Amino acid sequence: MEKVLITGISGGQGRLLARRLMESYEVCGVDREDWEGHPRGIRVHTVDLRKKKFEDVIRTELPTAIVHMGFIRHFRSDSRTRFDVNVRGTKQLLDHCVNHGTQQFVLVSSSYVYGAFPENPYYIDEDAPLSASRSYPEIRDLVELDSLATAFLWRYPHIRTCVLRPVNLLGYYTHSMIGQYLRQRWVPTVMGFDPMMQFLHEEDLSEAIALALQHGLQGVFNVTGPGEVPLHTAIRETGGTAVPMPEPLMRPLFDRLFKMGLISTPAGAIDYLKFPVTLAGQRFVEATNFRCLFGLEEIFQSLRR
Amino acid sequence: MAARGSGFGTALGDLAGALLPLSARSLQRELEERLRKAPARVNEFGFDPYGMSPEWWRRVLLPIVLLYRYYFRVETVGIEHVPQGRALIVANHAGQLPFDGAMLSAALLLEADPPRIARPMGEFWIPNLPWVSIAAARTGALVGTPSNCAHMLENGECVTVFPEGVRGMNKLYSQRYRLQRFGMGFMRLALGTNTPIIPVGIVGSEEQQPGFANLGRLGELLGMPAFPITATFPWLGPLGLLPLPVKYRIHFGEPILFQGDPTDEDAVIEEKVDRVKAAISALLDQGRAARRGVFR
Numbered sequence: 001m002e003k004v005l006i007t008g009i010s011g012g013q014g015r016l017l018a019r020r021l022m023e024s025y026e027v028c029g030v031d032r033e034d035w036e037g038h039p040r041g042i043r044v045h046t047v048d049l050r051k052k053k054f055e056d057v058i059r060t061e062l063p064t065a066i067v068h069m070g071f072i073r074h075f076r077s078d079s080r081t082r083f084d085v086n087v088r089g090t091k092q093l094l095d096h097c098v099n100h101g102t103q104q105f106v107l108v109s110s111s112y113v114y115g116a117f118p119e120n121p122y123y124i125d126e127d128a129p130l131s132a133s134r135s136y137p138e139i140r141d142l143v144e145l146d147s148l149a150t151a152f153l154w155r156y157p158h159i160r161t162c163v164l165r166p167v168n169l170l171g172y173y174t175h176s177m178i179g180q181y182l183r184q185r186w187v188p189t190v191m192g193f194d195p196m197m198q199f200l201h202e203e204d205l206s207e208a209i210a211l212a213l214q215h216g217l218q219g220v221f222n223v224t225g226p227g228e229v230p231l232h233t234a235i236r237e238t239g240g241t242a243v244p245m246p247e248p249l250m251r252p253l254f255d256r257l258f259k260m261g262l263i264s265t266p267a268g269a270i271d272y273l274k275f276p277v278t279l280a281g282q283r284f285v286e287a288t289n290f291r292c293l294f295g296l297e298e299i300f301q302s303l304r305r
Numbered sequence: 306m307a308a309r310g311s312g313f314g315t316a317l318g319d320l321a322g323a324l325l326p327l328s329a330r331s332l333q334r335e336l337e338e339r340l341r342k343a344p345a346r347v348n349e350f351g352f353d354p355y356g357m358s359p360e361w362w363r364r365v366l367l368p369i370v371l372l373y374r375y376y377f378r379v380e381t382v383g384i385e386h387v388p389q390g391r392a393l394i395v396a397n398h399a400g401q402l403p404f405d406g407a408m409l410s411a412a413l414l415l416e417a418d419p420p421r422i423a424r425p426m427g428e429f430w431i432p433n434l435p436w437v438s439i440a441a442a443r444t445g446a447l448v449g450t451p452s453n454c455a456h457m458l459e460n461g462e463c464v465t466v467f468p469e470g471v472r473g474m475n476k477l478y479s480q481r482y483r484l485q486r487f488g489m490g491f492m493r494l495a496l497g498t499n500t501p502i503i504p505v506g507i508v509g510s511e512e513q514q515p516g517f518a519n520l521g522r523l524g525e526l527l528g529m530p531a532f533p534i535t536a537t538f539p540w541l542g543p544l545g546l547l548p549l550p551v552k553y554r555i556h557f558g559e560p561i562l563f564q565g566d567p568t569d570e571d572a573v574i575e576e577k578v579d580r581v582k583a584a585i586s587a588l589l590d591q592g593r594a595a596r597r598g599v600f601r
Contacts, residue, residue: 118432121452122355192435196356196442229350237350247435275432276356297349 001026004213005063007093008070009044010035012173013108013202017067018042020206021213028061030054031070049089058096065104065213068093071145073110073177075138075264083141090145094152097159104160106212107149108205111167111198111222111279113142116271122196123280126165126220136268150220160216164208166223167279171202172302177265182238182303191244194232195276200225201294201302211288224281226295231273237300247274329367336366336415343420346460355457356442357422365444366414372404373411376550377509382592383557384416386503390461392560393495394423395581396505397484397589398467398474401533402546405510405553409465410444412555421463426454428470430530451490458498466491468578475531478515482508482589484582489574492581497567501560504581506588508556512599513548514538551599554592558584 002025008014009029018027019039028043029035035044045057049070058066071086090107097105114124115132130147133140146163153161168178181187200223208223235242245253247270254267284290294302340359347353351360373379387394396409410423425441426449432438447453449466457464467473468487476485495502516533524532538545561584563577 119429119448119450121450121456122447123452123456190435192437192439194439194442196352196354227348228354228356229348229352230356233350233352278354295349 002064003028003061004065004067005029005058005061006067006069007031007049008068009038009042011069012171012175013069013169013205016171016173016202017069017206017209020203020210024210025065025213028063030057049085049093054092055096058100058102062100063102065106066093066097066102067106067108067209067213068149069108071142073142074175075258075266079138086141087144087148090148094148098156102159104162104213104216105149105152106162106164106209106217107146108209109146109149109163109165110142110169111165111277112136112139112272113146113165114277114279116195116275116277118275120275120277122276122278124222124278125280126222126283135271136266138266138268153218153220157218160218162212162217163220164212164223164284165221165279166205166208167198167200167225167281169202169205170199170299170303174202177269179303181265182234182240184240186243187235187240188250189231189235189242189244190250190270190273191246193247193274194230195272195274196228196278197231197234197276198224198228198278199234199296199299201292201299204292204294207293208284208288208290211290215288217287219283219287221284221287222279222281223284223290224279225292225299228278229296234300237297238303332370333367336370337363339414339420340366343414343422344461345422353445354460355424355445355447355453357424357445358443359422361443362414362422362445365440366411369407369411370415373408373415377404377408377548377553379408379412379509379553379555380595381412381416381555381557382595383559384412385418386557386559387413387417387421387463388501388503388560389419391458391498391500392463392503393458393491393500394463394465394503394505394557395491395585396465396467396507397482397585398469398510399476399481399507400510400513400548401475401516401535401538402514402548403467403474404513404548405507406465406467408510408553409505409507409555413463413465423465424457424462426464426466428530449490451494454491454494455498458494458500471530475516475519475533477519478512478517481511481515482593484586487578487582489571489578492563492574492578493567496563496565496577499562501562502581503560504558504584504588506556506558506585506590506592507553508589508592508596509551509553509599510548513551514546549600552596552601554596556588556592558588 004025006029010031010033030045072082113130130143169176257263413421413423425446427446469485472485518534520532
C-alpha cells in the first residue's frame with residue numbers, strides 16, 4: 001500500500017483529505033497543531049515544517065507521495081513568519097522529496113496567484129503569468145511557492161509533481177479567506193462592482209487531490225467547480241447582506257485597519273471583489289475525468305448559518 | 306435649415322404620438338417572448354458563463370426598445386443575413402456615446418430570427434468603471450481581448466465589434482461617414498475560428514451628437530478616452546452627450562467567409578480588412594440614399 005504524507009493535516013481540508021485517502025492509502029501527516037481524536041490508522045506528527053524534526057518524520061515515514069497544503073494563507077501572523085513557513089518551508093520540503101525518494105508531490109496552490117485585474121480574460125488557463133503580486137504584494141509568498149513547485153516540476157522530471165490551482169474554496173470545515181468573508185453577517189463589497197466568481201466545495205477539492213494522486217499527474221492544473229455567479233449573488237445565497245462601500249473610502253480604510261491589526265485583510269484583496277478571476281478547468285477534467293459532486297446551491301448551503 | 310427644422314418637429318411629433326397609445330404591458334410581454342427564444346446558456350442562478358443575465362435584459366429592454374422604435378425610429382434592412390450559430394458582426398462606430406451599439410443589439414434581439422443576444426466587445430477601461438462594468442457584463446458585453454472573443458465564438462455566440470473603437474466614436478462631425486482606421490484583431494479571430502463576418506452600416510449615429518473638437522489631452526487628465534466639444538457638451542454637463550432624435554438605419558450585409566492564415570503579416574490581413582471596410586462603406590451609402598433627411 002502506498003503511503004501519503006499530508007502537510008497541514010489538522011486543518012479542515014487536511015482532515016477531509018486524510019479521511020478521503022484512508023481507504024486506498026496508508027496516511028500520515030504533519031501539522032503545527034495536533035488533530036485530537038484523529039481516526040486510528042492515521043499517524044499525526046505535531047511538528048513545524050521549518051524544523052529539523054520535520055525531516056526526521058520524512059526519513060522515518062518515507063512516504064511515496066506528499067500532498068503539501070500546510071502553509072499560512074491568512075494574515076494574522078506577521079509577514080516574516082508567513083514568508084518563512086510558506087516559501088522557505090516549501091523549498092525545504094522539496095529538498096526532502098529529492099533526498100528521501102518521494103515519487104509524487106502535489107501542491108495545493110490557489111486561483112489567487114493569477115491576480116485580479118480589469119484585463120483578465122474570461123477563463124484564464126494554466127499558462128497565464130502569475131501576476132498577483134503586482135496589485136497585492138502581501139500574497140507574493142503564495143505566488144513564489146507556486147513558482148518554486150513549477151520550477152521543481154521541470155528540474156526533477158522523475159518526481160511526478162502536480163500543482164493544483166483550485167478556485168474559491170468553500171465548505172463547512174475549511175477556513176478559507178473567502179469562506180470567512182462570506183460567513184459575515186454584513187459583507188463589505190465595492191460599490192459599482194460585481195465580478196463573476198467560481199466556487200468549489202471542499203469535498204470536491206479532496207476528490208480532485210485524490211484523482212491527481214491516483215493518475216500520477218504531472219503538470220499545472222486549474223481546478224474549477226460547478227460554475228460561476230456574481231459576487232452579490234453568492235453573498236445573498238450564503239445568507240449575508242452586501243454592504244457596498246465607495247472604493248476611495250474603502251481602500252484607505254482597509255489599509256489603516258490592517259496596519260493597526262484590527263482586520264486581517266490587506267487592501268490588495270479588494271481587487272478580487274472588483275475584477276473576475278475565472279479559470280479554465282478543462283485541462284484537469286481531460287486528464288482525470290474530474291466531475292464535481294456539489295452544485296453551487298449545495299456549496300452555498302454549506303456556509304449558511 | 307427650414308427643412309431640417311421641420312424634420313425635427315416631425316420626429317418629436319412621431320415620438321409623442323407613438324407614446325400615447327402605447328400599452329407598455331403588452332410590449333413587455335412581446336419582449337419577454339423574444340428573450341425566451343434567444344439562445345443563451347444560463348445556469349440555475351440565471352447567469353451565463355460571462356455574467357450575462359436575461360433577467361437584466363428584461364429590465365433594461367423596455368427603455369431600449371422605446372428608443373429603438375420611437376426615438377431613433379430604427380429601420381433595419383437585411384437582418385436575414387445574420388446566420389444561426391457563431392457570427393462576427395462588424396459595424397461603424399460614432400456619436401460620442403455608444404447608442405449605435407445599443408441599437409445594433411436591439412435590432413438583433415427584436416428583428417433576427419431566432420432572436421440573438423449580441424455580445425459586444427468593449428474597451429479595456431470598461432471593467433474599471435463602477436456600475437458601467439456591471440451593466441456591460443449583465444447585458445453581454447466583454448472586454449475585447451482576443452481570448453475572450455475566441456472563447457465566445459467557439460461557443461456559438463453572436464459577437465459585435467466596432468474596429469474603429471474610440472477613433473470612430475469621438476471623431477468630428479466633419480468626418481462623418483468616413484470610416485477611421487480599423488483594428489485588425491477581428492479579422493485574425495474570424496480566420497482562426499472560421500467565423501463568417503457580417504458587415505453592418507449604421508446610419509444616424511454619425512449625426513446624433515456632432516463633435517466640433519476633441520480635447521484628447523484634457524480627456525486623458527480626467528481619465529476619459531476623449532473630451533469632445535459639441536453644441537451641448539460640456540455646457541449641459543453629462544446630459545449634453547445625449548443624442549438628437551436622428552433617424553437610424555441599420556443595414557446588414559451578406560456574410561463574408563474569409564480563408565487564410567490568422568498569423569499572417571499585417572499587410573495580408575489588412576487587405577481582407579479593407580474588403581470589410583469597403584462593404585460597410587457601401588452599406589452606409591445605401592442607407593444614406595434611402596433616408597430623406599437626418600431626422601426622417
